[in-house]
Amino acid sequence: MAGKVVLLLWAQTLSLARAQTTQILVKPPWTPPFPWDWVTLTCQSSGSTGATTWYKDGQRWGQQGRTNVTVIMKGTYQCDRPGTGLSPPVIVSEDWLVLQVPAQALLEGDTVTLRCRGYWNSTVTSVSFYQEGKELGVFPDVTELSLSPLQLSHSGHYSCRGKVGSWGWRESPPVTVTVHGVPLSGVSLSAQPPGGQVALGDSLVLSCTGAVGTGPLSFSWYREGSGAPLGTGPCLELSQAGDNDSGQYRCRVSDGDSVAKSDPLNVTVLVPVANATITPGPLSHQVRAGDPVTLHCSVQVGSVPATFTWLHNGQEVARGPLLELSDIDVGHWGTYQCLATNQLGQDGHRVFRALSPELALEVTPGSPWGTAVAVNVSRTLLFLLLLLAVIGGCHCWHRWEWLVLQVPAWALQEGDTVTLRCWGWQKRTFTSVSFYHEEKELQVVPNWTELSLSPLQLNHRGSSCCKAWVKPWGWKESAPVTVTGHVPVANATITPSPLSRQVHAGENMTLHCSVQVVSAPVTFTWLHNRQEVAQGPLLELRDIDAGHWGTYQCMATNQLGQDRHRVFRALSPELALEVTPQDKGTHRDIAARKQQESRPHMPQHPPEEGEVLYTHVVVTKRAGASPHATTRQDPQLTNAELRGPQGRPREPGDIYGNVL
Known part of the structure; x- marks a missing residue:
């Protein structure tokens, strides 16, 4: 153990x-x-292995080559090592009185003892200690002075004075x-958000801390490949992080005497997906019936993980970066797009999407050996089939339609600009296009095939179609499509009211959150004294106590827009809950009150037009929730028709999906 202490002291001495x-x-x-004291002197140096030379x-003095010697005579001793030079002197004293200090590096915060010793361990009495000539105290029977905790102000010259045996008063040389x-030591880096990953445009804060060290500290920040300091404080904020902010970061800490550097921290700036493309190109692609086709979706930029969704004529058909179409037939005819998506941010709350340009796939007959007779027979059969379709009033042949009314393949939000376009089969020429909403003609556009709805309003919801003259087949009408305008959440309220409510300790209470106008899906978050405590439309407070007191x-919340990038929130007014001590009623009164409170809350008046009602709630228990609050999670989708005034059914489009 003594050897370990000696080595530690030597390491501290070398470092300072x-x-x-x-x-x-x-x-x-x-x-x-x-x-x-039979003193042993050991000559040591860093990195030198040559012979040692001693000087007195x-x-x-002495035999050359020995690294340690035993000293029994006074004098000034030094040692020399090749390549490292001469050591500082060590003075071995034979004075009448000597003040000794530990032969080690003295660090701030340590406990240090100074001892006053007489010649050949003679008895010393009436000892006084001095710092810079100023008396610190007289200690009749004590020969040691303790400095604890050691401070930088303790640095200086010390001496002692006392009676040494029969030789009288003596004073030590100053030390x-x-x-x-x-x-x-122990300088480390931390990041917020944790992990050093930040979405493009978000902010990231790096913090530098030193586990051990004293004195005033100075900081400097560096990124690998950049020589100039990035900051001089304990924290470095990357606001609106960009592509060039990715890399390894370090901080350097100094207290004036020593310097320490942190380990590198890798910062990654996550990039939203952009410029989705489909290969093979070009945007118009012609294939033969029966051939296989593989389409590949890629993005020019975008941090992983990214997901890919394939759309055929605006409808989702597959997922993944590859879309394999085997045994092509006329059902594959139409336009293809891929939608690339990635989620960034600390909890993946920011969703980014990139929609590729359309690829038009045209299917041609696949029998290269066909003769003129076969071609004529095919044309005859085709004519007969088309004639039957016209006579029967059928709007489609095989798997295509004469006219198709297309709407954007994303959630439409009230206030957006939306374009409806009328397309003909095989790009047939058609004119005199009319657009209809709920069978009512909106507009006739002789030479145009698109209708713009701007701004989109709630009365635009419902069934729409288009009608046109398709050469040479006459008037055709598209199948109806449904236009749905999504509405941001608004007017969140808590029931039961009023906004100030008094309950007794030990009672149960259920709070219900609802919104007046909304498009599903909707999420609900409960705040108690502005801190999140639960999620779901219901907040159940069991066995109320003083901890439930507060607001x-x-x-x-719902997310709308083309790529659901627009997040809308509605915050309810505060409900002040005051908890009073349990009243002294009988057990029967308390049980009756709890039984009445446990009954389902029924609205006191019929729902008004525009309100959203939630039904069929499935109750589960969520791990990690507040011990006094339970929520209803794991929703099941329930469609409920909201009746209008006097119980009349609403117009189409007023059926809401309930997601709890």
Whole structure:
């Protein structure tokens, strides 16, 4: 154990004495040493392995090559090692009185003892200690002075005075005490959000901390490949992170005496998907019936993981970067697009989407050996089939339609600009296009095939179609499509009201959050004293106590827009809940009150037009929830028709999907 202590002291001495690379280690570890202590001097240096030369009072002394010697005479000793030079001197004293200090690096915060010793361990009494000539105190029967905790102000010159045996009053030569600040170590980096990953345009904060160290600290920040400092504080904020902010970051900490660097922290800026494309091109592709086709979707930029969704004529048909179409037939005719998606941010709350341009796939007959007779027979059969379709009033042949009214393949939001376009089979020429909403003609556009709805309003919801003259087949009408305008959440409220409510301790209470106008899906978050406590439309408070006291709010959220990038929230007014002590009613009264409160809450008046009602709630228990609050999770989708005034059915489009 003593050997380990000696090595530790030597390591500290080397770390603090930068000017010297050769040092003398004293054992016992006190300075100045007494010869009657049988002092051992050890010559050590960093990185040197050559022979040692000893000097006493400036003259070569002893046998060359020995790394340690035992000293029994006073004098000034030094050692020399090749390549590292001469060590600082060590003075072995035979004075009448000596003040000894530990032969080690003295660090701020340590406990240090100074001891006053007489010649050949003579008895010393009436000892006084001095710092810079100023008396610190008189200690009749004590020969040691303790400095604890050691501070930088303790640095200076010390001496002692006392009666040594029968030789009378003596005073020691001064010794120097130097207190060093604790060297820096354990510098580390942390990031918020954790992990060092940040979405493009978001902010990231890096923090630098030192586990061990004293004194005033200075900081500097560096990124690999950049020589100039990025900051000089304990924190570095990357606001609106860009592509060039990715890389390895370090911080450098200094206390004036020592410097420490942190391990590198890798920062990754996550990039939204952009410029989705389909290969093979071009945007118009012709294939033969029966041939296989493989389409590949890729993005020019975008951080992984990314997902891919395939759309055929605006309808989702597959997922993944590849779409394999085997045994092509006329059912594959139409336009193809791929939708690339990635989720960024600390909890993946920011969703980005990129929609590729349309690829038009045209299917041609696949029998290259066909003769003129076969071609004529095929044309005859085709004519007969088309004639039957016209006579029967059928609007489609095989798997295509004469006219198709297309709407954008994303959620339409109230206030958007939406274009409806009327397409003909095989790009047939058609004119005199009319657009209809709920069988009512909206507009006749002789030379145009598109209708713009701007701004989109709730009365645009419902069934729409188009009608046109298709050469040479006459008037044709598309199948109806449904236009749905989604509405942001608004007017969140909590029931039961009023906004200030008083309940007794021990009672149960259920709060219900609802919104007046909304498009599903909707999420609900409950706040207690502005802190999130639960999610779901219902908040059940069981066995109420003083911890439930405070204000409650619910926040309703839905995501709308082409790529659901627009997030809407509605925050309810605060409900103030005051908990009063349990009243002294009978057990029967309390049980009756709890039984009445446990009954389902029924609205006191019929729902008004525009309100959203939620039914068929499935109750589950969520792990990690508040011990006093349970929520209803794991929703099941329930469609409920909202009746209009006097119980009349609403117009189409007023059926809401209930997601809890």
